[in-house]
Amino acid sequence: MRLSNRLSITFIMFVSINLAGGWIVIEKMKCSQKKEAEKNVLIIRDEIDRVLTHARIASDAAAHLLAGQCDAATQTGIRKIVATTPDIRTVSLLRGNEIYCSSVFGAQYFRLAAQSTPPAGFSLMDGNALTPYRSLLIYHAVHAGKSVMVGIDGYYLQYKLKINDRRTDYQMTLNGLTLNAAGQVLTHRDPTASLRYFSPEYQYQISANPVTPVSPNLLLKDIWHEEKSGVFLTFLLSALLSTFTSKTLSRRNTLLFMLEKALDKNELIPFIQPIIEAESGNTVGGEVLMRWKHPQRGHIPPDQFIPLAEKNGLITRITQSGLRHVADALNSADIIPARDMTLFFNVSAADFINHDLLEECREFRRKTPLSGWQIGLEITEREPVEDTHVAQALCKRLDALGVQISIDDFGTGNSNYRYLMQFRPHYIKIDKVFTSGIETDASKEAIVRNIIAIAQDMRCMTIAEGVETASQKEKLAEMGATHFQGYFFSKPVEIATFFQNTRNPLP
DSSP, X not given: OOHXXXXXXXXXXXXXXXXHHHHHHHHHHHHHHHHHHHHHHHHHHHHHHHHHHHHHHHHHHHGGGGGSOSOHHHHHHHHHHHHHSTTOOEEEXXXXXXXXXXXXXXXXXXXXXXXXXXXXXXXXXSOOSSSTTSOEEEEEEEETTEEEEEEEEHHHHHHHHOOSOXXXXXXXXXXXXXXXXXXXXXXXXXXXXXXXXXXXXXXXXEEEXXXXXXXXXXXXXXXXXXXXXXXXXXXXXXXXXXXXXXXXXXXXXXXXXXHHHHHHTTOEXXXXXXXXXXXXXXXXXXXXXXXXXXXXXXXXXXXXXXHHHHHTTOHHHXXXXXXXXXXXXXXXXXXXXXXXXXXXXEEOGGGGSSSHHHHHHHHHHHHSTTSOEEEEEEEOSSSXXXXXXXXXXXXXXXXXXXXXXXXXXXXXXXXXXXXXXXXXXXXXXXXXXXXXXXXXXXXXXXXXXXXXXXXXXXXXEXXXXXXXXXXXXXXXXXXXXXXXXXXXXXXXXXXXXXHHHHHSOOO
């Protein structure tokens, strides 16, 4: 046999062995992926069952309130249910299709259109008048002409579907509607889902589908129908190796890779947006907002890199970077403000799983012992902070250190009544979705008045975000908001500019 033929046969055998080995590996990966998905589906189902059980508990607890009117005692009763029952966002009492008492609006009346009145039981919705672009789940329990309607924010369910498995998409289907991990409510379910599990208690379905299903059969068919020469196989193997190498190297150009490097090089810079005291008009603090200017890409918006950091375990490093940057700047500038100033740093659920945050706050104190600068921690609403023993102990130690807690974007996402009980905050932040247009929107005015009343009952202050006009400021001041934040006063500015503005109060 000629040497060239021997080499060709040897090479074909080498490639065939590698392809066969690759097939075995792929099949093992598919089996492993399926087992992981099966395990995760059961975990998700149990978690969502628990959420729906909490809705039933809240409904049962509110049923006896249907016998009375929407007086102060009834309003306190339903708000207590929201505050003490996990996962619950709202509780409303209805006569027919008319809401006459709710944990959000109090004793205001709202008539629901027939087509928008949820049926008895559990229902998925893609939004309502208050949050039109946010999914929610409603539990509607009818009792002799009156009923209790319990609302669960879609964030809670969406969070359960975002289990740590990047290879598989998980969805929840209830009454013909499907909620995906992105929080979208779809009118159809994925017909290609490889796994489907039903909840026997609540009659919904969890489905799982691989994000990028492996298909060795398709690869083998392509090889079979092409020329069976060493040249083709060489080309195929080269292409596969080239694709793998290209994907590996291209990671260096991904936003995640660049963010990791930016944190290593301290490229994220803190800006501060002033917080204004309503009564005096003085700047009494500010919110620290991390900004990223990439050497080649320029300014990268926070809504691009903050969710990425949260998803990939980098958010605690951003928190640490902000605290250290600001402490170093205060220490080097040796600036003592005319009055106590509180600087609020955004923290997330990941910051409450250990005591690293406490140590960072202690280090901040060590660097600025007599400066008059106070630390505030603003708990964001994107991911829920679990009420664990670690989180409880951390909160007590932060309070003993003099760290002030603010609940960010109250009334949206995970920032609800439960957080008031869990953190006992010094401040409640009123989200700009409620302050925008408050001068002319009666429903927003009712919500804000309710939030301010709750804050007063809790003996904490309120910060109205997104103040952009004088009329907004005047309206919010008349309603009792204690502090303001927004472009009407100042956009976020660099630390040096903020220091200068504290010496020269804003008009």
